[in-house]
Amino acid sequence: MEQKRRRPYRWVFMVVIMAIASTSLWLYLDVNQVESMEIKSGIQLKFRTNEDQLEIYQGQTWQPFFAKGINLGASLPGHFPGELPITKEDYLRWFAMIDEMGANVIRVYTIHPPAFYEALVSFNQRKEGEPLYLMQGIWSPEELLIEKQDAFLPEIRDQFQQEIRDAVGAVYGAVTLPEKKGKAGGKYRANAGPYVIGWHTGTEWDPVMVQKTNQIHKEMEPYQGTYFRASDQATAFESWIAEKVDIVAQEESKYGWQHPMTFTNWVTTDPLSHPGEPIYHEDMVSVDPTHIEPIHWDAGYFASYHVYPYYPDLFRYDTGLKTVKNDTGEIDTYKAYLRKLKAYHQGMPVMVTEFGVPASWGNAHFGELGRDQGGHTEQRQGEIDAQLMREIHSEGYAGGILFVWQDEWFKKTWNTMKFELPEDRRSLWLNVLTNEKLFGVLGMHASKEDVLTIDGDKSDWEKLAVEEKQKLDVKVHGFEEIWMTHDEGYVYVLAQLEKAFDPLSQSLYVGVDTLPGGNKKAAELGSMTLDEGLETLILLGQEESEIRIASNYDFHTRLYGKRYGMLPLKEEELRDNSGVFVPWKLAVGLEMEPPDSKTYHPKEEVIVGNLRRGTTAWDHPDYNSLAAWETKDKIVELRIPWMLLGFTDPSSLQVMSYQDEGRDFVTETTRGIRILPWISDKAGDGPGTVEQAGNPYPLTRLPIYSWEPWEEVGYHERKKQSYPLIQKVFQELTVPATEEIKP
Known part of the structure; x- marks a missing residue:
C-alpha cells in the first residue's frame, strides 16, 4: 500500500525531470545544428586560421571570413560591471540592433551571466542567415599581476586557471558558478560553444610586470604543452601565456570542439x-x-591587438610612421602602424580587437588627423571609426572589433578621476568630461535628454511636471522668467527675456555660486560687487561662449600647478576673490623628462569649457550631440555638465572644496545652485543694470536651486549618429581584402 501511494509522486517527479532534460536537450541539440567539419572522431571545427586569414566552414567548404565586430560591456547606467544588471531581454534587444548594424562578431572580455549565453543561443536559433558569433574573453588577474610583478606566483596561476575552466564551462553551458561579489555566477545550461569564433585570453599587459617576470625567470625552459608551446625564442612571460592558451585548448577539447586561439595584446x-x-x-x-x-x-x-589612434605618443612623434598616406592623400601614422604590424606577423592572421574614439565633451589625449581621445560629436565619432575600420580592412587584417557597444557610466579616465569624488558613486551620474564613459555606439543618455531639447523653444519645459522644474524668483533687468531643472548629466536653464537676445551685439552672463568663497568682483561684473562669490561664470555670445572658473577654485591649476609643479602659479590668482576667471581646462598629456622619457615632453592641455551653440534634437539635420545652448526670439536655453560647475558627485550634492592642503582633494555638501544672470552690451563696460548703488549686490538673497540626493538613475537608450556610419562600413566590408599590400 505504501509503495502504491508513492508511485504518483514518482511519476510527477519523472515528468519534471524529463521536461528539464528536454529543455536542456533543446538548448544543446538545436545549437549543434551549426554547420561544422569533423576533423577527427568527435572533434568539430567551424573556424580555422589559414596562413594570414581566418576561415569559416560554410556550404561544406572553407571560405575566407572577415570579422566585423563590436565589444560588449557588462554594465548599465547606475551600476558597476560586477553588479551584473543586464537582463536577457536587454541582450536580445541589443543583439537585434548589433545584427542590424552589420556586425558578425560580439566580443566580451570576461564571463557574463547565464542570461547572456541563453540570449545568444535563443537569438541565433531564431535568426535567418548567419548567426552572431562570439569571441569569448578570459580575464586575467590584472590587479594581482600589477601588484605582485611576477606572473608565475602560485596564487596568480591558480586564480587564472580557475577562471579559464569557468569561462569554458560557461560558454558550453556545463557549469554552475557560485555567486561571488563582482563576478558572474549561476547555472550555465545554454551551449553557446558552436557559435564561438575564438578565445581571447588575458588583458592588456603591464610592461613593468612583464619585464620583471622575464628577469625573475630568465633561465626558464620554453613551455611545451599538449596543444600549444613556446618557441626557443620565447621569453618567460611568453611561456606563461603559452601555458594559459594551452589550458584553454585543453578545456575546450573536452567538449568536442576546437576554435582559434589568441591572447590580448596592445x-x-x-x-x-x-x-x-x-x-x-x-x-x-x-x-x-x-x-x-x-x-x-x-x-x-x-594575433590580436588593441590599437587606438591616439595612444601611445608614438602615433604622433615616431617619424618612422610618417611615411604612409591614406586614401585622401594625408600622412596617416595609424595606417603606417597597421602596415608594419601586419608585416611583422608573416603567415599569421592579425586582428584589431579594440579601436575607436568617444563622443564626449572631454578629451584625454591628442591624436593625429584630429583622432583625439574625445571632444567629438556623435557624427565625427562615426566618421573616424569608419575610417579606422576601412584601414584595418585594407591593410589585410583578419578583422576589426570596435570599442564599444554601449556607453558605460562607471568608467574613469586619468584626467578626471581625481575630481570624481566619492569615486564609488561614479556610476550614479554621467560625467561627459570623462571620455571613457562615451565610447558607445548605443548612447546611454541621461534621463531628460529624451524630454528636453536644446533648441530655444520652451514648449518641452511646459510639459515637465511641476515637481521636475523650479522657477527662480530672480528679478533682474532684461529677464522675465528663469527656470531650472537637472538630470544625471546636466543642469538645465531656461531664460525668457524681455526682448530677443542678440549675440552679435550682446553678451549674456550667468554667474554660478555653490558654496562660500569665490569672486565677488571681476572685470565681467563691471563696477558691481557681490556679497557672496561666484565659483564659475558662463558667457554666451557670438564670438565665444564658454564657462570659466574662479582662478583659486580651478581644479586644473591646483592639481598640475600646486601639487605637481607642471604649471606656473600666480599668487594673486590663488587668493580668494582674486577677480579672475580662467578657462576650464583638462590635461591631455603630462610633462615628462629624462629619465622617465627620452626627451623633454611638455605638459599638454585643452580647453573643455567651450559651449557650442546648436540643437540637441537628435532627428534634426543640424543635431549636435555637444550643443550647450540655443536662442530663439526671447528664449535662451542652456545645459551645463555637472563637473563644469564644480560638482564631484551631484547625486550626493558633493562639490569640490576650496580647502587645498593635502595631496587629495576634499569635497563639501552644497545646499544647491544659486545663479545670477545679466546681459551686457558689448560696447559697454559691464552689467550696470543689476547693481545697487553703494552696496554689494545681495547674491545671498537669491533663491537656490536644490534637489534631493538620488540612489537610482534614469536613462534612455538611443543609437548615436555614429551608428549608421558604422552600419555602412560594415555592410561594405563583406570579405577580407585580397589586394596585395604594398611594402
Whole structure:
C-alpha cells in the first residue's frame, strides 16, 4: 500500500525531470545544428586560421571570413560591471540592433551571466542567415599581476586557471558558478560553444610586470604543452601565456570542439621597435605572438591587438610612421602602424580587437588627423571609426572589433578621476568630461535628454511636471522668467527675456555660486560687487561662449600647478576673490623628462569649457550631440555638465572644496545652485543694470536651486549618429581584402 501511494509522486517527479532534460536537450541539440567539419572522431571545427586569414566552414567548404565586430560591456547606467544588471531581454534587444548594424562578431572580455549565453543561443536559433558569433574573453588577474610583478606566483596561476575552466564551462553551458561579489555566477545550461569564433585570453599587459617576470625567470625552459608551446625564442612571460592558451585548448577539447586561439595584446607591448616613442615604458618590453605555436590544434592561432589612434605618443612623434598616406592623400601614422604590424606577423592572421574614439565633451589625449581621445560629436565619432575600420580592412587584417557597444557610466579616465569624488558613486551620474564613459555606439543618455531639447523653444519645459522644474524668483533687468531643472548629466536653464537676445551685439552672463568663497568682483561684473562669490561664470555670445572658473577654485591649476609643479602659479590668482576667471581646462598629456622619457615632453592641455551653440534634437539635420545652448526670439536655453560647475558627485550634492592642503582633494555638501544672470552690451563696460548703488549686490538673497540626493538613475537608450556610419562600413566590408599590400 505504501509503495502504491508513492508511485504518483514518482511519476510527477519523472515528468519534471524529463521536461528539464528536454529543455536542456533543446538548448544543446538545436545549437549543434551549426554547420561544422569533423576533423577527427568527435572533434568539430567551424573556424580555422589559414596562413594570414581566418576561415569559416560554410556550404561544406572553407571560405575566407572577415570579422566585423563590436565589444560588449557588462554594465548599465547606475551600476558597476560586477553588479551584473543586464537582463536577457536587454541582450536580445541589443543583439537585434548589433545584427542590424552589420556586425558578425560580439566580443566580451570576461564571463557574463547565464542570461547572456541563453540570449545568444535563443537569438541565433531564431535568426535567418548567419548567426552572431562570439569571441569569448578570459580575464586575467590584472590587479594581482600589477601588484605582485611576477606572473608565475602560485596564487596568480591558480586564480587564472580557475577562471579559464569557468569561462569554458560557461560558454558550453556545463557549469554552475557560485555567486561571488563582482563576478558572474549561476547555472550555465545554454551551449553557446558552436557559435564561438575564438578565445581571447588575458588583458592588456603591464610592461613593468612583464619585464620583471622575464628577469625573475630568465633561465626558464620554453613551455611545451599538449596543444600549444613556446618557441626557443620565447621569453618567460611568453611561456606563461603559452601555458594559459594551452589550458584553454585543453578545456575546450573536452567538449568536442576546437576554435582559434589568441591572447590580448596592445601597442605598448607589441614586438615592434619604436624609436620615436618618447616614454620609455611604452616601448620597454615586447610580448611576441610569433613566439607561441600551435602543435595539435587544427583551429589555429592568431594575433590580436588593441590599437587606438591616439595612444601611445608614438602615433604622433615616431617619424618612422610618417611615411604612409591614406586614401585622401594625408600622412596617416595609424595606417603606417597597421602596415608594419601586419608585416611583422608573416603567415599569421592579425586582428584589431579594440579601436575607436568617444563622443564626449572631454578629451584625454591628442591624436593625429584630429583622432583625439574625445571632444567629438556623435557624427565625427562615426566618421573616424569608419575610417579606422576601412584601414584595418585594407591593410589585410583578419578583422576589426570596435570599442564599444554601449556607453558605460562607471568608467574613469586619468584626467578626471581625481575630481570624481566619492569615486564609488561614479556610476550614479554621467560625467561627459570623462571620455571613457562615451565610447558607445548605443548612447546611454541621461534621463531628460529624451524630454528636453536644446533648441530655444520652451514648449518641452511646459510639459515637465511641476515637481521636475523650479522657477527662480530672480528679478533682474532684461529677464522675465528663469527656470531650472537637472538630470544625471546636466543642469538645465531656461531664460525668457524681455526682448530677443542678440549675440552679435550682446553678451549674456550667468554667474554660478555653490558654496562660500569665490569672486565677488571681476572685470565681467563691471563696477558691481557681490556679497557672496561666484565659483564659475558662463558667457554666451557670438564670438565665444564658454564657462570659466574662479582662478583659486580651478581644479586644473591646483592639481598640475600646486601639487605637481607642471604649471606656473600666480599668487594673486590663488587668493580668494582674486577677480579672475580662467578657462576650464583638462590635461591631455603630462610633462615628462629624462629619465622617465627620452626627451623633454611638455605638459599638454585643452580647453573643455567651450559651449557650442546648436540643437540637441537628435532627428534634426543640424543635431549636435555637444550643443550647450540655443536662442530663439526671447528664449535662451542652456545645459551645463555637472563637473563644469564644480560638482564631484551631484547625486550626493558633493562639490569640490576650496580647502587645498593635502595631496587629495576634499569635497563639501552644497545646499544647491544659486545663479545670477545679466546681459551686457558689448560696447559697454559691464552689467550696470543689476547693481545697487553703494552696496554689494545681495547674491545671498537669491533663491537656490536644490534637489534631493538620488540612489537610482534614469536613462534612455538611443543609437548615436555614429551608428549608421558604422552600419555602412560594415555592410561594405563583406570579405577580407585580397589586394596585395604594398611594402
